Amino acid sequence: xxxxxxxxxxxxxxxxxxxxxxxxxxxxxxxxxxxxxxxxxxxxxxxxxxxxxxxxxxxxxxxxxxxxxxxxxxxxxxxxxxxxxxxxxxxxxxxxxxxxxxxxxxxxxxxxxxxxxxxxxxxxxxxxxxxxxxxxxxxxxxxxxxxxxxxxxxxxxxxxxxxxxxxx
Amino acid sequence: xxxxxxxxxxxxxxxxxxxxxxxxxxxxxxxxxxxxxxxxxxxxxxxxxxxxxxxxxxxxxxxxxxxxxxxxxxxxxxxxxxxxxxxxxxxxxxxxxxxxxxxxxxxxxxxxxxxxxxxxxxxxxxxxxxxxxxxxxxxxxxxxxxxxxxxxxxxxxxxxxxxxxxxxxxxxxxxxxxxxxxxxxxxxxxxxxxxxxxxxxxxxxxxxxxxxxxxxxxxxxxxxxxxxxxxxxxxxxxxxxxxxxxxxxxxxxxxxxxxxxxxxxxxxxxxxxxxxxxxxxxxxxxxxxxxxxxxxxxxxxxxxxxxxxxxxxxxxxxxxxxxxxxxxxxxxxxxxxxxxxxxxxxxxxxxxxxxxxxxxxxxxxxxxxxxxxxxxxxxxxxxxxxxxxxxxxxxxxxxxxxxxxxxxxxxxxxxxxxxxxxxxxxxxxxxxxxxxxxxxxxxxxxxxxxxxxxxxxxxxxxxxxxxxxxxxxxxxxxxxxxxxxxxxxx
Numbered sequence: 001x002x003x004x005x006x007x008x009x010x011x012x013x014x015x016x017x018x019x020x021x022x023x024x025x026x027x028x029x030x031x032x033x034x035x036x037x038x039x040x041x042x043x044x045x046x047x048x049x050x051x052x053x054x055x056x057x058x059x060x061x062x063x064x065x066x067x068x069x070x071x072x073x074x075x076x077x078x079x080x081x082x083x084x085x086x087x088x089x090x091x092x093x094x095x096x097x098x099x100x101x102x103x104x105x106x107x108x109x110x111x112x113x114x115x116x117x118x119x120x121x122x123x124x125x126x127x128x129x130x131x132x133x134x135x136x137x138x139x140x141x142x143x144x145x146x147x148x149x150x151x152x153x154x155x156x157x158x159x160x161x162x163x164x165x166x167x168x
Numbered sequence: 169x170x171x172x173x174x175x176x177x178x179x180x181x182x183x184x185x186x187x188x189x190x191x192x193x194x195x196x197x198x199x200x201x202x203x204x205x206x207x208x209x210x211x212x213x214x215x216x217x218x219x220x221x222x223x224x225x226x227x228x229x230x231x232x233x234x235x236x237x238x239x240x241x242x243x244x245x246x247x248x249x250x251x252x253x254x255x256x257x258x259x260x261x262x263x264x265x266x267x268x269x270x271x272x273x274x275x276x277x278x279x280x281x282x283x284x285x286x287x288x289x290x291x292x293x294x295x296x297x298x299x300x301x302x303x304x305x306x307x308x309x310x311x312x313x314x315x316x317x318x319x320x321x322x323x324x325x326x327x328x329x330x331x332x333x334x335x336x337x338x339x340x341x342x343x344x345x346x347x348x349x350x351x352x353x354x355x356x357x358x359x360x361x362x363x364x365x366x367x368x369x370x371x372x373x374x375x376x377x378x379x380x381x382x383x384x385x386x387x388x389x390x391x392x393x394x395x396x397x398x399x400x401x402x403x404x405x406x407x408x409x410x411x412x413x414x415x416x417x418x419x420x421x422x423x424x425x426x427x428x429x430x431x432x433x434x435x436x437x438x439x440x441x442x443x444x445x446x447x448x449x450x451x452x453x454x455x456x457x458x459x460x461x462x463x464x465x466x467x468x469x470x471x472x473x474x475x476x477x478x479x480x481x482x483x484x485x486x487x488x489x490x491x492x493x494x495x496x497x498x499x500x501x502x503x504x505x506x507x508x509x510x511x512x513x514x515x516x517x518x519x520x521x522x523x524x525x526x527x528x529x530x531x532x533x534x535x536x537x538x539x540x541x542x543x544x545x546x547x548x549x550x551x552x553x554x555x556x557x558x559x560x561x562x563x564x565x566x567x568x569x570x571x572x573x574x575x576x577x578x579x580x581x582x583x584x585x586x587x588x589x590x591x592x593x594x595x596x597x598x599x600x601x602x603x604x605x606x607x608x609x610x611x612x613x614x615x616x617x618x619x620x621x622x623x624x625x626x627x628x629x630x631x632x633x634x635x636x637x638x639x640x641x642x643x644x645x646x647x648x649x650x651x652x653x654x655x656x657x658x
């Protein structure tokens with residue numbers, strides 16, 4: 001079993017992490033939705049911030065993945081970024097036709113959408129340019145949310161398979 | 169106990185019309201509150217030393233799980249009030265969010281194993297007995313099946329004898345272990361007090377029956393055109409065995425089985441893809457629905473038929489969502505699926521008919537609809553009185569005849585027996601009680617959740633909803649116990 005496989009086992013197929021990331025992605029959609037209906041309060045900022053955190057995590061994961069580090073030697077926070085990216089890579093390979101963007105474009109897309117999120121909360125915005133990008137940004141995070149929910153759900157079922165119980 | 173004739177008209181006017189997001193929110197909210205009820209049960213029935221870990225769990229429920237539903241609710245409410253449909257990405261995120269919360273419930277549930285465990289309620293064994301009694305063969309009805317609680321948020325069965333023997337073989341300790349098949353039903357902790365989810369037991373007993381009679385090989389042999397002994401182990405056989413167990417469960421418990429299956433699976437991200445051991449959930453729901461339409465759903469049970477149809481529509485809609493956003497597909501790469509599924513179900517039906525296994529009747533569902541109305545009034549539903557016609561005038565007539573000294577008249581006897589017969593209460597069956605519970609849930613409880621969540625914060629209403637859950641569970645359990653007492657007087 002490869003180190004990555006072992007880590008997947010140890011981390012319970014990343015179910016909990018993927019579930020958390022799904023919440024972050026959904027948070028961004030809800031934050032934008034509040035923004036669009038004119039509610040810009042602490043909760044809106046918190047939700048939009050979740051989207052930004054997710055983008056940071058994805059960028060870091062891609063960076064680590066390209067360096068091909070020895071997973072045991074990196075910090076725990078980086079490890080979850082790396083594994084998130086690895087899980088996404090596998091998912092993209094298996095589900096090319098159903099994902100509306102490619103893995104290669106993911107990091108760039110995440111950076112672009114992060115910029116949109118950042119600008120939303122600045123006092124001088126939104127200008128017309130950003131307004132036009134909000135819809136696409138919301139779609140992007142909704143798609144990411146779906147991917148993470150799917151990964152978390154698959155992990156949940158994988159975890160159950162290790163038992164000898166015959167489930168419904 | 170309730171009066172049959174008066175009740176039906178009232179409940180017939182109520183329909184179940186939640187949208188998919190509303191239904192999913194209500195289901196998940198109910199699931200979190202039920203987890204909280206389990207913590208209460210631990211606190212009450214085991215030692216107060218559990219206090220500190222219980223607080224940890226409760227904080228997670230309040231601050232994480234309940235809180236995660238606030239935005240989905242806000243969006244749903246906003247859409248309803250403004251009469252503007254949700255945008256595509258909002259709808260997507262909303263359904264994703266409740267799916268994610270469901271996974272969160274399963275995650276928290278895993279840690280319940282670190283708390284001490286209350287005993288399963290005794291009423292669960294009444295249902296188990298009724299299910300076993302539906303099989304005429306003593307090999308099944310006398311088997312002492314036990315119920316075990318598990319941290320896994322799923323339902324299952326395990327043959328303990330085989331499982332232990334396998335472990336011993338793996339560890340090279342023993343090659344065989346003395347003893348025989350010992351089936352144990354597995355329920356998740358949080359559902360142990362929920363009689364509505366005990367229905368899954370019927371599927372597990374169905375597996376026991378299907379193995380006992382080798383039904384899987386008989387049916388697959390007919391599909392493949394060979395004798396049962398030529399059928400090999402594998403995915404196709406596993407799938408047929410699942411469909412047989414579903415058919416048994418649907419026959420025994422009617423729509424209640426389909427409802428519990430949908431309640432448990434609808435939040436998952438893959439409903440169309442089969443696994444190595446199971447056909448897809450979508451196939452199973454479609455098969456069960458067809459079976460119900462063929463056996464017990466009809467115009468005479470408009471409420472049960474309406475709710476079942478609506479629940480299946482919601483399930484199909486959720487599958488469409490999964491197909492659009494989660495890469496789900498309806499797949500069936502098997503010989504079983506190459507043969508029309510109706511043919512396979514027909515073959516299963518033939519085998520089951522030959523065994524004379526008990527099954528729920530249309531009449532039972534008529535009774536369940538009447539019982540649901542009584543539940544809504546807070547009454548136990550352990551028995552149902554026959555419809556009374558002219559009771560008052562008959563009693564007065566009898567009194568007049570007796571006063572007139574007519575003590576041996578044949579008419580007096582007839583009137584007396586008529587009066588006595590209409591006073592008799594027929595005990596409900598577990599299947600009727602549980603179907604009534606589901607009708608009440610869909611007509612009243614779930615819509616009420618949505619109504620009430622419009623007011624206080626989600627976590628605040630959680631405490632209120634727990635009272636409803638406890639009240640219904642208690643009513644259903646009292647009814648399941650009470651019916652045994654009614655049987656003594658028959």
